[in-house]
Structure formats: structure tokens, C-alpha cells
Amino acid sequence: MNVLVLGSGGREHALAWAIAKSPRLDSLFVAPGNGGTATIAKNVPLDMNDADAVIGFARSENIDLVVVGPEAPLVAGVADAIRAAGIAVFGPGAQGARLEGSKSFSKEFMLAHGLPTARYKKCTSQDEAMDYLHEVGAPIVVKADGLAAGKGVVVAGDMEEAEEAVRDCFAGDFGEAGSVVVIEEMLEGPECSMLAFLSEGKALAMPCAQDHKRAFDGDLGPNTGGMGVYSPVPCVTPELEAAMQEIMQNAAAATAKEFDDAYTGVLYGGFMLTAEGPKLLEFNARFGDPETQVIMPRLESDALEAFYMVATGKLDALDLRWTDQVAVCVVLASDGYPGSYEKGKVILGIEEAEELDGVTVFHAGTAFNQDDELVTNGGRVLNVVALADTFEDARELAYEACDKINFEGKQYRHDIALRALEA
Incomplete structure (x- = not known):
């Protein structure tokens, strides 16, 4: 098979590295790639958000599978265009990608389908957000509604920090992503992530991982895209894992009801393990970064085969093996x-x-x-x-x-x- 991976980060290097180990692989391309992907694949100077350019390249190189890494091309509908061109693609369409592209849409989706999550309010102006802050008080969580590269979330311990976060959003610090703000209750407990392969309204969960978002030791400093991660997560008991898997299965079933086209790819569930059980903090419509960098090394099965089976609606036939390491x-x-x-x-x-x-x-x-x-x-x-x-x-x-x-x-x-x- 000839495979094209879209993206340039650590996640895409990890995906390409896993695919490169497959005996089914013929040629591997990464667009645009980085210094690491250049050692295992051919980097291609493509604009991954330009669907026509991606499709043109895929046809010229007889690409059998496109794996979309980042969220931006998914939200832009690149996977829809590739799929419409008759090329197998691992990644949801623009409808499904809204689960990440709009935090307010994601919260509405969770509530509509009975998925446990925090109480929230969507605010479209700074005055509305400030009024709600003073109504509910701190601690509170302030989120830019749109894509902000993992940096649009502030867990505010006091009102001063919360107000500053609101002002930053509406001042344009996150561009269009901050024109709408979601304010939600602060849940308490350990955080962890569960990623699942989704196809035809069904989910197949991967091992849990736990990210470190803050910049400095002791979970201090600003949020980042992630400073480290590990897998598995010792605090996740078999009972908690089963509960999280059930939530992901219910979410997968909900995508089949909600969206015109089947959600195909990965759904990332960010969880808080509260005293009342696991609750969803967020959805991402793609592999996590840096979670992928610990999940792929633990996968003993053929990654290319797994991605292709998901992309072609054969999730039921997929039997994944993971190392205990x-x-x-x-x-x-x-x-x-x-x-x-x-x-x-x-x-x-x-x-x-x-x-x-x-x-x-x-x-x-x-x-x-x-x-x-x-x-x-x-x-x-x-x-x-x-x-x-x-x-x-x-x-x-x-x-x-x-x-x-x-x-x-x-x-x-x-x-x-x-x-x-x-x-």
C-alpha cells in the first residue's frame, strides 16, 4: 500500500513510524513532515489544508490511504473531499470534527446524548461572560470555543484569573477561536485520556494515557500543548476503564445518529475521574499529541492494517494487541x-x-x-x-x-x- 500522512508534529512522526513497520507498506509520504519523518518517509511540501492539492498528489502517487493527523484539515473538510474523490481516508468529516472545532457544539452533543460532563454556559460577548462569572464564582474553567492549539483553556482559581482569561479571549489572543467563550464548572479528580477507533457508529478503545499540560514542574505555569505523557494510567481501575469505554461506545453510537456521514477515525475523550465517576472534559477529533507518542509504541498489531480497516468500515474485524510494558x-x-x-x-x-x-x-x-x-x-x-x-x-x-x-x-x-x- 502507498500511504500519505498529513501533518508535521510529533504525533505524525509517531503515526508514520508505526505505519513504516508494516509489511503491507510500499511507499510512505508525509506532508509537510519534519526532520524525523524525513528519515523514514518522503516529506512532501503540500498544504495539508488544501484538499485539491492533497487529492492531486494522492492520485499522482496512487495513494491507497490518507491518514489525517491534525485537527485543522479535519475541521476544514479535507477528509470529506478525499473520501468523495474515492480515496480511503482515516479521519472524520467536517461534521464530526466540530466535536473539537467548537467546544459549545461538543457540550451540546454531550448533553443531547446523555454523556456525563460538567455544567456550562456559552457566552458570545465579554459582558455576558463577566456577568455569568460573577453569578457562579470561582474556581471556574474558561475555554475559547474554537481551535487554539491546546492553549485556549484556563483553569481559574480565583475571579481575577477568570476575568483575565475572558478578556484575553475577547481581545483576540486566540483569533476567531475566542470570539465565543465556554465557561464551565471545575470538576475535581485526576485527568486522563481514552482514545478510540470509530467506524460505523462503533468504538474500539485504546489504552488510557495521562498528559502533563502545564509548562513547569509541579503542574505550574501556563497550559501548553503537552509537556509529557505516560501510558497506562495506574489510577484507572478496571471498573473506571469499563465506565469510560461505555461512554466512548455511547458517543460512537451518537455520532451515527447525529452526523450525515459515518464518523471514521479516532475520537479522543478527555476525562476527569470524579467522585461520581468519569466525566467528559472535551472531545478531540484526532489522535492526541503527545498521547500518540506513548500509544503507538505500545501497539503490537499492524498499525497500517488497523488504520485501513477503520477507514474502510471494517472495525468489527479488528483485533488489537497491546504490550504490557x-x-x-x-x-x-x-x-x-x-x-x-x-x-x-x-x-x-x-x-x-x-x-x-x-x-x-x-x-x-x-x-x-x-x-x-x-x-x-x-x-x-x-x-x-x-x-x-x-x-x-x-x-x-x-x-x-x-x-x-x-x-x-x-x-x-x-x-x-x-x-x-x-x-
Whole structure:
């Protein structure tokens, strides 16, 4: 099979890496890709949001399957166009992608179909949002309604922080994404993610993962796209996992009722494990980033076969196998992230890190400069993943690998998966 992966981050490198291991693979392309995907596939300078360009390339290279990584092309309807062109595509259409593209739509979907979630209010003006804040008080959660690259959510501990978050949204900090604001009650408990393959109104859940959103150790600092992650999640008991799986199955069934075209691809459920049971914080319409970087290394089945069977409506025939080993991912970021940062810093030591047994380094924000040196090209630069029998061994291995990699301004958290080790 010839496969095209759309995207340029660590998630797409992990997806391409998993696909590249398949004996069914002939040719692999990534558009636009990064410094890591260039080592296992052919990077293509395509605009992944331009459906006509993607379809034209797919036809010219006889592509059998397109795997859409990021949310933006999904929300833009790129998967719809590819599917209409008769090419198999892994990724939901624009209707299904609204579950991520609009937080208010997602909340309405949850409530309409009896999926447990937090109470909320959709606000279309700053005055309306401020009035509601003063009505309900803090702590409270303020969310930009649209796509904000994982940074449009503020968990406000007091009214001052909540008001500032509202002002930032309506001031345009998140562009059009902040023109509508969702304010919801703050749920309490550990967070975790459950991703599931969806096709024809049915779901097949993957192992749970737990992300670290805050920039600094001790869960301090601003929210980021994710500074590290691990899988499985020790605090998720078999009973909790079964409850989450039931919610994802119900969500899958709801997509079949709600949308004109079957939701095909991955649905990401962000959960809070409350005293009353698991409740949904959000849906994403694609693989998580960095969750994918710990889920793919734990997949023992043929990833390409899995993606193709989901894309062609054969989910019922899919039998996935997962390793019992644990995976820990530490994100190496540029100095200043998630704020402003510099690019073009030379990266050294990745080969030495990957010589450690069980370590894989997925590239996120990397590129090659004019001297063919690998350099930083984003806020989150590398995902250092370690697979081992225990969390203690996986953490030790991941951080040993981090120490071998160097670039100017390298920053990372030192407490990734510590809560798993303590659990």
C-alpha cells in the first residue's frame, strides 16, 4: 500500500513510524513532515489544508490511504473531499470534527446524548461572560470555543484569573477561536485520556494515557500543548476503564445518529475521574499529541492494517494487541515555550539517545538548515519516549536519553510520570 500522512508534529512522526513497520507498506509520504519523518518517509511540501492539492498528489502517487493527523484539515473538510474523490481516508468529516472545532457544539452533543460532563454556559460577548462569572464564582474553567492549539483553556482559581482569561479571549489572543467563550464548572479528580477507533457508529478503545499540560514542574505555569505523557494510567481501575469505554461506545453510537456521514477515525475523550465517576472534559477529533507518542509504541498489531480497516468500515474485524510494558514520554521544548521562542538551534545527541534499548525519539518541531544540520523549528521540539517493564525503569530511561540530547535553550519537566510511579 502507498500511504500519505498529513501533518508535521510529533504525533505524525509517531503515526508514520508505526505505519513504516508494516509489511503491507510500499511507499510512505508525509506532508509537510519534519526532520524525523524525513528519515523514514518522503516529506512532501503540500498544504495539508488544501484538499485539491492533497487529492492531486494522492492520485499522482496512487495513494491507497490518507491518514489525517491534525485537527485543522479535519475541521476544514479535507477528509470529506478525499473520501468523495474515492480515496480511503482515516479521519472524520467536517461534521464530526466540530466535536473539537467548537467546544459549545461538543457540550451540546454531550448533553443531547446523555454523556456525563460538567455544567456550562456559552457566552458570545465579554459582558455576558463577566456577568455569568460573577453569578457562579470561582474556581471556574474558561475555554475559547474554537481551535487554539491546546492553549485556549484556563483553569481559574480565583475571579481575577477568570476575568483575565475572558478578556484575553475577547481581545483576540486566540483569533476567531475566542470570539465565543465556554465557561464551565471545575470538576475535581485526576485527568486522563481514552482514545478510540470509530467506524460505523462503533468504538474500539485504546489504552488510557495521562498528559502533563502545564509548562513547569509541579503542574505550574501556563497550559501548553503537552509537556509529557505516560501510558497506562495506574489510577484507572478496571471498573473506571469499563465506565469510560461505555461512554466512548455511547458517543460512537451518537455520532451515527447525529452526523450525515459515518464518523471514521479516532475520537479522543478527555476525562476527569470524579467522585461520581468519569466525566467528559472535551472531545478531540484526532489522535492526541503527545498521547500518540506513548500509544503507538505500545501497539503490537499492524498499525497500517488497523488504520485501513477503520477507514474502510471494517472495525468489527479488528483485533488489537497491546504490550504490557509502560511508556513514558518527555517533551523537550524551546526556551520560552509556550510563549515566544527562537528557532534554528542545532540539535545534537539524538542517535546516542536512541542507542539506549527501549528509547525512541519522535520529532515535533525540527527541520534541516541550509548546512543540512538538524535544528529546532517549533515550541515543542522532541518527544523522548521510553518503553520498559515498570514506570521506574521507563522514567529513568527517558531522562537518561534526555540528558544525551542537547540544543541551546532546551527545557523540559523533570516530574513526568512521577504520579504514576507514586501510584
